[in-house]
Amino acid sequence: MRLLQRANGATASTIMRIPIRLLIAIPTVIGALAPILLLLTNYWPSTRHHTDSRLLVTSFSDGNRVGLQTGDADVKVTSAPVSPEWWRNHLKINCRKLGYNGNRNFSKTLLQNIIVDDRHKAMYCLIPKVASTTWRRIFLLLSGYASVENITSILPNEIYDKSNKYLKRLSVYTKEEIDYRVDNYFKFVFVREPYERLLSAFRNKFLVNTNSSSYFKGRFGKKIIKNYRFEPESDPDGNGVKFSEFVDYLLDKKRKIAMNEHWETFYKMCAPCKIKYDFVGKMESMLSDTDFVLSQISPEIKFHLPSRTELRYSHNKTSDFMKDFYRQLSRHSIFKLYQMYRNDFLLFNYSIPLEILNILSENSTHSLEKIISKNEIIDYV
Template sequence: MMLPRRQDYGKRTSDGLRSGPVTSFRSAGSPSSVRRGSAVLPSVLTFLVVVASGGLLLMIEKGMLNSMETPSPRGNARRLELFRESRTHGSDGVDVDSEILQEIRNRTIRTMCSQKNMPHSIWSLSALQRKTVLQHILVNEEYRFLYCYVPKVACSNWKRVLKVLSGALESVDVNIKMDHRSDLLFLSSLKPEEIRYRLKHYFKFMFVREPMERLLSAYRNKFGEIESYQKKYGVEIVKRYRKGLVKDASVKGDDVTFGEFVRYLLDEDVEHMNEHWMPVYNLCQPCAVSYNFIGSYEHLERDSEYVLQRIGAPPFVHFPERQTWWNDDK
């Protein structure tokens, strides 16, 4: 995901730290730069995509924790079974490996977010930033938790879980198309004092995904399968980056290349991006919201089981397995 280029609360370098003037990435994606540096463009774009698509959390983990060795998983299948058993019998089962990794992540985030120019509450965000994060945090009142959903990181399945927990859906395995708005309570619909209370007292969690994988997933899904995205974004991208097609009415936008998509992202204002490729940082604001748990798409089943155990979900509620009839990483 793209690091913010225009933030109200300071400037950021590519590794997530605050510094002086923001480095401009626009020149790297401009036509003139492509002509001058075509030999190095692939490597530059690869670097920019990783930086631009990751957001603060994964950049921290990849950049600062890659030299740390965490305990290797021991018997994942058995551990998941123990999770289910502990939820059934009400015991305090603990996944030590997950706890250690989570503590490393939490300490790293606290260190990064302790910078004085970083936002320390949602009320210190700009109106647009606050609107974005509040519209991406879902609320469950019975089990008292908040979930910040990130498109392309299994958010459809988590919404199914929320609907089952609220009684709006019988089972997570029901073969129906996901309605991403109905039967869901968004934090943005509550009053300021209600928002403050829930942010302070409810269990808060989110899930992140390896940056390049999330970006590729959005590209393949939206430009390869969904006509509305091809018409709205694809046509604009093709006309912007292909010479002589600005006024061509025959452009359908169904053949956007990944390189064109990356150039489009580099030229866009991060705070006005479509949510499917907006940075995780902007969607969930991990410095403004103190999340209790940050799960990983790469360890989705294990981390999801941990969350279900932590919120006290009933034993019959499980995280959905990937099915052939729906795309669960939307």
């Protein structure tokens, strides 16, 4: 007993001798470690990749099959989807971590982003650069505004116009009707790894020559060059925006150029803490996730994704360019992008891509393994 008392006395006296400055610093150290733990928990991949072949649509009536292109070369497919129960629980836990208080004040933007099909009691939050054209096609088919015979012949621009004209958005309903649908319909959203989606949006809107890209170059490109390039030359068309300049625009908290839905966060686009989605599909598991959603809302239709070869894509997928483009950024910018899309990583269970981790290890005194274990990326806040 005396030995125990002596030991306790020695421990107490030792604690008393700890410098006051050190005690004051402890909360700061703990605060700095929190983001590191977040990065660690988000690192380990949760998807299992394999390649599949086709996207087919089975007719409601006669069983005829036609090809349905996704319109995106970056589609990947994986094994069985994560269950709705897992997603509901995951979102509930992580929304609580983000301090969500349960309010259901839906913004006009959110209501406009959600497509509603009353016949099949389904709601889909549309996010550009995540097979959104495919899902517009599907909802036109489900809603009766397109037939199996002509669904694949409709051009993307026509799909966009038809969906805006015919498909209902949640914004057209009264508050009571909105609440009923949010509580009773099958609600789903499709997402994509944030770093890859961002690069896909940049390439699609600034590096190609289409009617859509011409608009983005004029609307955003000219201003980005003017504000974020050293000694910019005048370009009336906004051509030649660099990826690093585009990222500088995104990270500028005082930017005078508005954000756009093609690179806005999933968190703001679809409010997963306010809308309790029954299922979250991923671009990385498009085949199995699409099949699952359709089994829930319209079992009579079956889809299978086409391969890139079958669709005769002449360009490479975005993931092939990840290293080339993200190498153009400073380590500080790479981490700031993570901070910007942090809620998307957390809520939708994404880890930092290996391509990004490899870039961080290239000019570092630490190995890739040490960056993964110690998350050196945190030093560049």
